Amino acid sequence: MSDLSATEDFLSHYQLQHDPFAGRTPGFRFFTPKRKPVLAQLHHMAHFSEQVQVVVGPTGAGKTLLRQALVASCNKDNVQCIVTSGRDTVDASALTRFLCQALNVTDTQALRDRTEQLHATGLQLYLVVDDAHCLDSEAVQLLADLSQSGGRAAPRVFLFADDSIADLLATVDMPADRVWLQLVELAPFNLEETRDYLGQRLEAAGQGIELLDDEQIGQIHRQSGGWPGSINDVARQIMIDAIEPARPIASRRAKGAVLPLRSLVALVLVGIGVAIAWMMGGDEPEATRTVINLPDQVATVDVSGAEGPVLQMPSDDAANPLERILQDPDAEPATPAVVSANGQTVSASGTAAPNELPEPIAMPEQMPVEAPEVVAAPEPVAAPASQPQSQPQPQPESAAPTAPPTTASAPTAGGYHQAGWYRQRAASEYSLQLLGSRSRQAALDFMAAQSGVADLGYFETVHEGKPWFVVTQGAYAGRTQAQQGAAKLPESLRKLNPWPRSMSSIQQSLR
Structure with a gap:
């Protein structure tokens, strides 16, 4: 990775306004008792x-x-x-x-x-x-x-x-x-002067000395010999090295161009089902509707049986073209359709769509085709409580069970903390920052993957003029307790170098 990319990841991960260790920063003055x-x-x-x-x-x-x-x-x-x-x-x-x-x-x-x-x-x-x-x-x-x-x-x-x-x-x-x-x-800085120097540098960039633990500060002092110029170089490198395990994750989430494995499997299964139906001859069955979890937002389809039509919005470049090809390979680009509660397809103007396809024929039992799970959008429209839920279709014994669908706005057991929770905490408390991302969905997916970690939360702030979503864990009485909590996290999270962040700084940055 280039030095420029490393610097960008460094500033984004620690949410720094500028490089705190740039040489001869304008307006910076630091004088120890020796100076x-x-x-x-x-x-x-x-x-x-x-x-x-x-x-x-x-x-x-x-x-x-x-x-x-x-x-x-x-x-x-x-x-x-x-x-x-x-x-x-x-x-x-x-x-x-x-x-x-x-x-x-x-x-x-x-x-x-x-x-x-x-x-x-x-x-x-x-x-x-x-x-x-x-x-x-x-x-x-x-x-x-x-x-x-x-x-x-x-x-x-x-x-x-x-x-x-x-x-x-x-x-x-x-x-x-x-x-x-x-x-x-001139004499070099001692350990405490090195700590004060680092603290002033970080505060000038919008953060504080809590980004570095005692071991890192000691390492910076030893390697630099206490000379300010070397302190700048060593401190920047140590902080960049600390986020090396997290950098590939951030890069992958930033790209968002590769289909998830789940979507690729769904595509293969649907293709197999269409091929089998074609070889059997007779009337062409209606293809199973599939919503593929692509990086861009896909609207929720309400199949709960509620009265009234539910609008199904087309997605960009991938989901709708695939769906239209499965329904009619020679069809022209389709306009948004409305699926009513009884399953009838209605055009956007409210009239029934012509040339409805016949009912699907039964698939051979020896080769069942399982539709992948439907992944809801970040903010699905819930069905009214009074309406009965549709019964799931029985699955063949040989088919692997599918995981229940999850939604971004419905957190896992225990719930995820959000902005209101952070505002209510004492400013003197600390939390562990685990991840920062430009994507809300990336933050939610990250938390969903941490099934064994309790007390997770996320909040939205602004970084470099754009929305920034930060995932945290826990609420600790002080910085020392937060560092002890970080040592007890799973190894996969410890590799991300979680760092203690005061509630006061979080409250100030809440959007």
């Missing part, structure tokens, strides 16, 4: 010292985020910041041109004079360079000279780089007795 003192130290040293401040750390340590915070937290009335990247101004000449253009001067001497003029008016100049390890030695020498050129009026220089900048700093020519450099090393 806040570093920011305060940079401001302090810039106010009381003339040293070059060099912040070092590996890729993904959060240097760029710290640089953004430094610039954003400066008092614009007292500080003027010029920000560049070592990748854009590699050599001394390119760096000089950039600085002169920013201050509207012509050369390095004019740049120093301009710095003194700004200081006289109460403005301190900050030169901030990200990816400073990409500079050459002459560019680093230029910045060091500027920082030591004018006493208190000299520009303050901040370099953000990885550890390789140590070799460039060693080439700078400065008097041995002058302390011109201040090195600040």
Whole structure:
């Protein structure tokens, strides 16, 4: 599966508004107790010292985020910041041109004079360079000279780089007795800081830390070493890997193009019955009416004996063409028909249909043809309680018994929880999210298949502007109890990676 498909499944499964672990997310700010003192130290040293401040750390340590915070937290009335990247101004000449253009001067001497003029008016100049390890030695020498050129009026220089900048700093020519450099090393997050970081990332995408259990958080911390950039990569991969067993199921339900096995068997049986009737000769029997369970909605046919006609709507592409071929292979495309309670076929205008077929002849006992079960639509029209139910036709002893028909709106024993139940639960409780689908019928079929699992429910919400049906199990007092409940589910459900979800978040998302 492509990375794009994996990302789409990742966002859909966890119902995230965007990728929470995208690099350099606009507006995202996270400072642990280890980062806040570093920011305060940079401001302090810039106010009381003339040293070059060099912040070092590996890729993904959060240097760029710290640089953004430094610039954003400066008092614009007292500080003027010029920000560049070592990748854009590699050599001394390119760096000089950039600085002169920013201050509207012509050369390095004019740049120093301009710095003194700004200081006289109460403005301190900050030169901030990200990816400073990409500079050459002459560019680093230029910045060091500027920082030591004018006493208190000299520009303050901040370099953000990885550890390789140590070799460039060693080439700078400065008097041995002058302390011109201040090195600040960033430290990785500890386990609790990693947890807080993940929580803030997930909350910004519309969810929370409950998507990850303690074992997953510990695994993310160990594999990333506590560095923010690696935390993003490892966390995304772990959450994607957790839904791998569920992804094929979601893909199959999304396609909806393959006929179910039950429908294929029904098609074969009907074909055998027609062939036998043809070989027997005589009058052509009326084909058994069959409603095939296709992905699209098929209207219910009321055969309970109730008075009045019941409209049978044609389905798309599969059920009605098959039914018309079985009745009359040479017929033109048919219009919707009405089947009355006594079995007479009536046209849409209310008149009896011409050329009715003769009564069906008996089938040979040695080869009975069993019609597949009728699967009702999601919202069938129930017959009035006062009307008697039609008696089932006797089946040959050799025929396999068929399962009773089920309806989407009539849940199994115990019932399925729906929107009203979720609204009545305490917001502090948790439920286990098992499945999310674009199809209501897919959610109902999924629950019907879990005959041994109690306390199932589903609700409708909106995801990416479209209806989204979510299946849950249980109501637990807290997140820990929900995790314990997940461990007791059947193995087939544990493979779907059920995750605890608070009732408050469900209540907020109810449609």
